[in-house]
Amino acid sequence: MLPKVLVTRPLPGDALERLRREPLDLRLWEDEEPPPRPAFLASLSGVEGLLCLLTEGVDEEALAAAGSALRVVSTMAVGYDNIAVAACTRRGIPVGHTPGVLTETTADLAFALLLAAARRVVEAAEYVKAGRWRAWSPTALLGWEVHHATLGIVGLGRIGLEMAKRARGFDMRVLYHSRSRRPEAESALGLTFVPALHELLAATDFVSLHVPLTADTRHLIGAAELRAMKPTAVLINTARGPVVDQRALYAALRAGTIAAAGLDVTDPEPLPAGDPTLALPNVLVLPHIGSASLQTRAKMAAMAVDNLLAGLRGERLPHCVNPEVYR
Numbered sequence: 001m002l003p004k005v006l007v008t009r010p011l012p013g014d015a016l017e018r019l020r021r022e023p024l025d026l027r028l029w030e031d032e033e034p035p036p037r038p039a040f041l042a043s044l045s046g047v048e049g050l051l052c053l054l055t056e057g058v059d060e061e062a063l064a065a066a067g068s069a070l071r072v073v074s075t076m077a078v079g080y081d082n083i084a085v086a087a088c089t090r091r092g093i094p095v096g097h098t099p100g101v102l103t104e105t106t107a108d109l110a111f112a113l114l115l116a117a118a119r120r121v122v123e124a125a126e127y128v129k130a131g132r133w134r135a136w137s138p139t140a141l142l143g144w145e146v147h148h149a150t151l152g153i154v155g156l157g158r159i160g161l162e163m164a165k166r167a168r169g170f171d172m173r174v175l176y177h178s179r180s181r182r183p184e185a186e187s188a189l190g191l192t193f194v195p196a197l198h199e200l201l202a203a204t205d206f207v208s209l210h211v212p213l214t215a216d217t218r219h220l221i222g223a224a225e226l227r228a229m230k231p232t233a234v235l236i237n238t239a240r241g242p243v244v245d246q247r248a249l250y251a252a253l254r255a256g257t258i259a260a261a262g263l264d265v266t267d268p269e270p271l272p273a274g275d276p277t278l279a280l281p282n283v284l285v286l287p288h289i290g291s292a293s294l295q296t297r298a299k300m301a302a303m304a305v306d307n308l309l310a311g312l313r314g315e316r317l318p319h320c321v322n323p324e325v326y327r
């Protein structure tokens with residue numbers, strides 16, 4: 001019998017063709033929208049390899065639905081907060097992800113959001129489309145300067161570091177707060193480490209979040225942190241929605257506690273069209289497109305397939321989240 005493999009969405013690039021050439025019993029969820037939970041659970045039965053996206057919760061329930069046949073979980077994302085990694089490890093299942101290939105692409109988008117939120121780019125384009133551009137105005141659509149402003153990076157991992165490089169090109173002063181200090185980045189890019197998060201928040205014009213979502217980082221930015229920021233500050237989140245307490249952010253944007261926010265990720269996702277956050281003039285929300293370039297998404301899909309096939313062959317995954325599974 002061919003090994004049963006579930007792929008939870010059509011994939012970009014030639015990833016699916018590669019899988020179709022393999023001796024696999026390939027099951028593909030063909031919709032552009034994620035499988036509803038009951039359909040996902042039902043389709044896991046007897047699966048040996050799962051290639052999923054960040055929209056699928058691979059928790060204890062899903063692992064139980066898959067049963068003992070499951071040999072590898074491969075997510076087409078660098079973040080894996082949707083996967084119960086410890087439970088996979090306990091079952092001897094390696095989990096693959098796609099680090100590295102989306103770093104610069106995501107930093108590009110984070111910087112685009114920063115620029116757009118600061119200079120009110122989307123609002124200005126909508127103003128033109130609505131026929132409100134009658135004359136050059138000395139007072140309309142004034143935003144916040146980016147060049148020579150201070151950027152605070154929270155989480156100096158791969159993407160945070162790329163964000164710092166982009167900021168240097170705009171002559172920004174860059175502060176960072178991170179679990180571990182990076183002296184080599186400090187000297188190469190002129191970054192300043194700030195040990196206390198609140199101190200960084202109080203000192204910066206822009207705050208950009210680049211931490212993974214974990215129990216420690218859930219609601220890392222809440223009401224107290226928003227209050228610590230300058231009233232002219234702009235918050236950028238391209239990490240994970242729940243890193244920010246969305247209700248506290250809504251209240252802060254509404255009250256003018258901070259000036260604006262640019263969000264590529266929200267809590268929940270997708271943010272319903274009627275969510276009050278979307279009615280605020282000082283928030284720019286994108287539909288989680290940090291890694292959404294043609295080239296990067298094709299590379300992510302290829303890496304996810306590499307991880308999946310390695311797992312099915314019983315080989316070590318090239319990009320494994322839980323290498324302890326091999327001990």
Ligand code: DGY
Pocket residue numbers: 054076077078079080102239290291
């Ligand atoms: C990831 O990979 O974790 C991003 O959020 C989507 O590309």
